[in-house]
Amino acid sequence: DTAVSQTPKYLVTQMGNDKSIKCEQNLGHDTMYWYKQDSKKFLKIMFSYNNKELIINETVPNRFSPKSPDKAHLNLHINSLELGDSAVYFCASSQDRIYGYTFGSGTRLTVV
Amino acid sequence: GQNIDQPTEMTATEGAIVQINCTYQTSGFNGLFWYQQHAGEAPTFLSYNVLDGLEEKGRFSSFLSRSKGYSYLLLKELQMKDSASYLCAVMSDYKLSFGAGTTVTVRA
Numbered sequence: 001d002t003a004v005s006q007t008p009k010y011l012v013t014q015m016g017n018d019k020s021i022k023c024e025q026n027l028g029h030d031t032m033y034w035y036k037q038d039s040k041k042f043l044k045i046m047f048s049y050n051n052k053e054l055i056i057n058e059t060v061p062n063r064f065s066p067k068s069p070d071k072a073h074l075n076l077h078i079n080s081l082e083l084g085d086s087a088v089y090f091c092a093s094s095q096d097r098i099y100g101y102t103f104g105s106g107t108r109l110t111v112v
Numbered sequence: 113g114q115n116i117d118q119p120t121e122m123t124a125t126e127g128a129i130v131q132i133n134c135t136y137q138t139s140g141f142n143g144l145f146w147y148q149q150h151a152g153e154a155p156t157f158l159s160y161n162v163l164d165g166l167e168e169k170g171r172f173s174s175f176l177s178r179s180k181g182y183s184y185l186l187l188k189e190l191q192m193k194d195s196a197s198y199l200c201a202v203m204s205d206y207k208l209s210f211g212a213g214t215t216v217t218v219r220a
Contacts, residue, residue: 033208041213042210042212043199056207100160
């Protein structure tokens, strides 16, 4: 049983397209996150939802829009993709926000 | 925000010990975490310190000094499979922020 699952694992798309990445967790956690890991391997938080409510929104272009239909799902939609959006995007979840995070396996996005 | 510093790379021999240092500056400290990340994979949880002192977990130990803003991860009896990136992360105001990671290469 996969605890945090993301789809797709790989995504190659052209500049200007709109794409979505989906994330689901079956751990019963109440908080979910999106992180971006760039080519230098630096993991940076983008968004966090707690029980479907947005609680962290870092300085991210508003082309990125997270959506949480329920506390087990957190999707990331990206409009008008740019070359600089190429990275690995990780979904994660945690219980009560102060415990360690469980990460999904990542989505490698390549914009060409 | 947080400043989290750790060395970029370290190399050690199989069977040896390696210590990865991490210094941080933050407010609202809720804990310090260490994660392991193999190339192309997700970060996985290794250890958690919220009070000063040493936490031991098998071959891995982690130390924290809150007054010094300092932590280290100690890897003993290194194995080839320990070659990975080790990420120091600080929980502050319910947000987990990561350092850039230390790539450890274990040589035979």
